[in-house]
Amino acid sequence: MGFADQRFSVNLSILFTELPLLERPAAAAAAGFTAVELWWPWADSPTPERSELDALRRAIEDSGVRLTGLNLYAGRLPGPDRGALSLPGEESARFRANIEVATGFAGSLGCTALNALYGNRVDGVDPDEQDALALENLVLAARAADGIGAVLLVEALNERESPDYPLVSAPAAVAVVDKVNAATGLGNARFLMDLYHLAMNGEDLPAVIAAHTGRTGHVQIADSPGRGAPGTGTLPLERLLDQLAEEGYGGWVGLEYKAGDRPGARAFDWLPAAARAAR
Template sequence: MTYTVNCSILLTELPLLERPAAAKAAGFDAVEFWWPFTASVPADAELTRFEQAITDAGVQLTGLNFNAGDMPGGDRGLVSWMGRSSEFKDNIDVVAGIGGRLGCRSFNALYGNRQDGQTPEAQDELAVQNLAAAAEGVARIGGTVLLEPVSGAPRYPLLTAEDAVRVISRVKEQTGAANIKLLADFYHLSVNGDDVAAVIEKHAKDFGHIQIADNPGRGAPGTGELPLGEWIARSRQLGYEGHIGLEYKAPAETAFAWAIRQRIAQ
C-alpha cells in the first residue's frame, strides 16, 4: 500500500520541519502538508527551509494545500472568499513553484466558508474563476487541483462528493479547466452522511486523491468503525492508482502501530 503521511495533522509533537524526517524514520517515503506558512507569499528563506526539510529527509512531497486562511481559527479556504481573490491568485505561483521544485503534482484548494453579507451565488462564481486560475497555474507543471468536501465546518458548503463534483463540472463547462479532481476523504464523507461505498462505485476512477481517518474520533485506522481497508481495496479495483493520505489524529508514539502490524501480516 502506498501511503503518504499528512505532516500537518500527524507528528505534531515535533516542530513542523522535523516531521518529514520522522515520517521517514517510521517507514514512509511520502508526505503531504496543509499550507505550512502563515502568508500566501512567504519569504524565500521560509520556502527554502521547508523544501530542504523534505529533500534532506529523503521523502517525496505528494500533496500540498493552497493557503486556506487561519485553519485553527475556523477558516476553510480562500477559493470562494470575497475580498481575498488577489491573495489566492498570488498563492498559486508559490504553490506551483514548490511543486515544480519538489516534484509534487497534487494541490488541494479548500473552497471556503459562506460569508455574511455575500450571496452564495456570488461566492460560487468567484470560486469558478479562482479554481480555473489555480488549474491553469499548476497545469504548467503537470499538476492537478483537488476539491474536497469537509466536515466539522458549519459554513463550508461542500459536504458530499456530489457537491464537489458539481463544482468541478461547472468549472470545466465555463472555463474548460480539466485538471480539477475530487479529493475523497473517507472520514469527512462518512461524518457528513455520504454513502462512501456508492461514491467509490461512481467516482473511484476519477479520484484525484484519497485521505483516511477512522470514525468516531478521527483516529488511526482500526480505532473506529469505518471499513477503510475495504473502501481502499475497492477504489483500487475500480482504477484509483494514487497515494492514500494518512490524515488522522494520533500521538506520535502510537500513530503508525496499525501500519507496523499490517507490514508484519504481509
C-alpha cells in the same frame, strides 16, 4: 489486497505535530514512510519569505521523502477558516497571490497534487456571487497546476465540523470539479475523496466510491468517529480502500488523522512497517 497494497502519504500538518515543522519529514522517513503531504504551512502568509520556503524544501529533500500533496493557501487552518478562494475582498486576493508561490514550491519538489479548499459562506454575501468568484479562482489555480503537470483537487468537508462550508457531499464537490474542467478544457480538476468527512456526513461510502472514483485525484483517510487512526472507530477502511483499487484508483492515500495519545511513530502501529514505503 489490503493496507499492504496501498500507497500511503503522511500528512505532516496533523501528524508528528509534537515536532517543529522542519523536523517532521525526517520523522516520517524514520517511521518508514517515503511520501508526505501538507496543508499550506504558513496560515498567516500566502507569500512567505524565500528563506522559509527554501528551509522547508531542504528539510523534505534531505529526509528522502517525496511531497505528494500540498494545500493552497486556506486561511487559518487548523482554525475557523476553510479556504479563501470564494471569499470576496482581501482573502481572495491572498489566494491568488499564493497560486504562483505554491505551484512553484510544489513543482520544485515534483509534487503533482494541489488542494484548493473552497471557503466558508460569508454572511451578507450572495452565495451565487461567491460561487462565481470561486470558479474564477479555481480556473486560475487549475491552469497554474497544469503548468507543473499537477492536478487541482476540490474537497468535500463534513457539515458538523464545517457548518458554513458549502461543499458537504461528494456530488457537490464533483459538480465543482466538472465546472472547472468545462471552463478550462484541461481536465486536471479532480475530486479529493476524504472518507472521514464523507462518513461524518452520513454518505454511503461504497456508493460514493462506485460513482466517483473515476473523477478522484486523491484519497484521504481517518477513522470515524473521532478522526483517529484506522481501527479506532467503526469505518471498514481496509475494505473501502480495496474497493477503490478495484474501481481503478491507484493513487496516494493520505493519512490525515489525529495521533491522539499515541504520538510519533506509535501513531502508525496499525500499519506494518513493510507496508509504509510506497513501491
